[in-house]
Amino acid sequence: MEFSIKQGSPEKLKSGCVVVGVFDGGKLSRAAQALDKAAKHALSDLIARGDMSGKAASTLLLHKLPGVLSERVLLVGLGKASELNNKTSLEILSATFKALNATPAKDATLFIVDEGVGKDAAWVIKQAVFNAAEQAFRADGMKSKPAKPATLKSITFASLEKPVAALKTAVEQAAATAHGMELTKTLGNLPGNICTPSYLAAKALALGKAHTGIKTTVLDEKTMQKLGMGSLLSVTRGSEQPAKLITMEYYGAAKTQKPIVLVGKGITFDTGGISLKPGAEMDEMKYDMCGAASVLGTLQAIAEMGLKLNVVGVIPTCENMPGGRATKPGDIVTSMSGQTIEILNTDAEGRLILCDALTYSKKFNPDTVIDIATLTGACVIALGHVASGMFSNEDKLAGELIAAGEQSHDRVWQLPLWEDYQPLLDSNFADMANIGGRAGGTITAACFLARFTKDYRWAHLDIAGTAWKSGKEKGATGRPVPLLTQYLINRTASK
Numbered sequence: 492m493e494f495s496i497k498q499g500s501p502e503k504l505k506s507g508c509v510v511v512g513v514f515d516g517g518k519l520s521r522a523a524q525a526l527d528k529a530a531k532h533a534l535s536d537l538i539a540r541g542d543m544s545g546k547a548a549s550t551l552l553l554h555k556l557p558g559v560l561s562e563r564v565l566l567v568g569l570g571k572a573s574e575l576n577n578k579t580s581l582e583i584l585s586a587t588f589k590a591l592n593a594t595p596a597k598d599a600t601l602f603i604v605d606e607g608v609g610k611d612a613a614w615v616i617k618q619a620v621f622n623a624a625e626q627a628f629r630a631d632g633m634k635s636k637p638a639k640p641a642t643l644k645s646i647t648f649a650s651l652e653k654p655v656a657a658l659k660t661a662v663e664q665a666a667a668t669a670h671g672m673e674l675t676k677t678l679g680n681l682p683g684n685i686c687t688p689s690y691l692a693a694k695a696l697a698l699g700k701a702h703t704g705i706k707t708t709v710l711d712e713k714t715m716q717k718l719g720m721g722s723l724l725s726v727t728r729g730s731e732q733p734a735k736l737i738t739m740e741y742y743g744a745a746k747t748q749k750p751i752v753l754v755g756k757g758i759t760f761d762t763g764g765i766s767l768k769p770g771a772e773m774d775e776m777k778y779d780m781c782g783a784a785s786v787l788g789t790l791q792a793i794a795e796m797g798l799k800l801n802v803v804g805v806i807p808t809c810e811n812m813p814g815g816r817a818t819k820p821g822d823i824v825t826s827m828s829g830q831t832i833e834i835l836n837t838d839a840e841g842r843l844i845l846c847d848a849l850t851y852s853k854k855f856n857p858d859t860v861i862d863i864a865t866l867t868g869a870c871v872i873a874l875g876h877v878a879s880g881m882f883s884n885e886d887k888l889a890g891e892l893i894a895a896g897e898q899s900h901d902r903v904w905q906l907p908l909w910e911d912y913q914p915l916l917d918s919n920f921a922d923m924a925n926i927g928g929r930a931g932g933t934i935t936a937a938c939f940l941a942r943f944t945k946d947y948r949w950a951h952l953d954i955a956g957t958a959w960k961s962g963k964e965k966g967a968t969g970r971p972v973p974l975l976t977q978y979l980i981n982r983t984a985s986k
């Protein structure tokens with residue numbers, strides 16, 4: 492889907508459908524007033540007749556208005572200007588694209604930038620782009636007869652006044668972010684028999700080919716063995732698929748500038764290993780590589796934007812399977828850091844691959860390291876599907892992530908990393924155990940990672956509740972690509 496922004500008047504800009512807002516009580520927005528004038532009061536007449544009240548997120552589709560070049564006009568209710576909040580803005584946008592997608596229009600012009608759809612025009616534009624892309628996304632690529640792709644292909648945001656440069660940038664950044672989310676969703680939805688560690692590595696190499704700014708390297712098990720990644724390798728022992736360690740280096744700024752490293756959990760299927768998971772909904776463990784997919788999506792997005800920043804993606808990827816060679820509860824392994832780990836539960840495997848990837852990340856001399864992982868079921872219990880869990884060893888970084896979450900509407904909630912939780916990981920036989928019991932499961936998982944991230948500024952995102960939807964709407968969400976790209980955009984602005 493393509494997005495652009497321009498100045499114009501609604502009766503003259505020609506497209507499959509022009510969209511204008513109507514406030515509660517039938518008060519016309521400025522763009523609607525212009526249309527009304529051109530169409531000999533067709534809009535004020537129908538409002539007087541009671542066909543459109545302006546109730547938030549209501550819509551009315553009109554055809555061939557006299558004096559209007561577009562074939563269709565979509566009136567969208569904006570509600571009371573005084574009652575507008577982010578939630579209503581999103582409902583209005585969602586209703587708008589639902590109504591547009593019900594028409595055969597291939598392109599549409601939206602007068603929503605200066606028309607009270609939201610408090611902040613850039614925010615509204617970004618959310619409009621994400622919503623349009625989400626509604627156009629199809630997850631049925633593996634059906635023998637996929638449904639028809641969306642007909643709506645091109646969106647123009649229009650405003651009566653010349654749009655400021657910042658809004659043009661907002662459209663470009665949002666479009667690149669939406670494209671990145673699409674990649675993340677597509678990878679996330681792929682089943683484990685197709686999306687293997689080697690498949691992810693091939694996709695990362697392809698991304699390197701498509702964007703000259705990205706250099707991809709893939710390490711095999713032999714090299715990981717030499718590096719001493721005993722923790723990562725313990726997870727893949729039960730699998731027939733070889734593990735991979737993928738790195739993607741994007742240098743958009745001077746090489747001397749320290750990079751931000753994104754580390755994504757890439758378990759392409761999590762059976763639990765010998766600590767086997769119960770059967771119900773186990774299929775959803777194909778999503779256990781969504782952290783990795785979000786790193787790929789974010790790198791694609793920033794490369795498309797040409798962001799002037801250095802970013803490195805690190806993806807440890809393997810399967811977690813039971814088998815004759817698989818790691819057993821009680822086994823002790825040595826991580827790349829030298830610290831030993833007693834594996835009391837083979838289903839707590841995410842932290843085992845991440846700890847070695849986090850140690851490996853030091854080689855990039857990072858400014859900041861952020862890991863992204865579908866790490867704990869406990870995080871879903873704590874925060875549901877609204878916010879991702881966030882931890883950091885630096886409050887400034889935590890604050891920046893919270894702010895980027897609000898800006899992108901891809902929100903995080905900070906949880907404590909207090910030392911008080913650390914003793915829960917004590918082991919009689921090794922430096923630490925890989926689990927800390929049921930209490931505070933999301934926190935003890937983060938505390939485990941904290942033992943490997945002492946040398947740099949670090950944050951951990953637990954996306955177990957936000958990376959995909961279950962039930963009838965089952966599918967990857969593309970989160971937290973909007974959060975990560977917004978954070979990176981903000982980092983360029985502050986430099």
Ligand code: BES
Pocket residue numbers: 761763779836838839840841865866867868869871926927932955956
């Ligand atoms: N991938 C899972 C976490 C998960 C579970 C994400 C359910 C989304 C939904 C992770 O590898 C895991 O199995 N974690 C265990 C940890 C436990 C053994 C300490 C969990 O959450 O049950």
Ligand code: MN
Pocket residue numbers: 761763811837838839840841
């Ligand atoms: Mn697991």
Ligand code: ZN
Pocket residue numbers: 758761779838840841865866
């Ligand atoms: Zn897992």
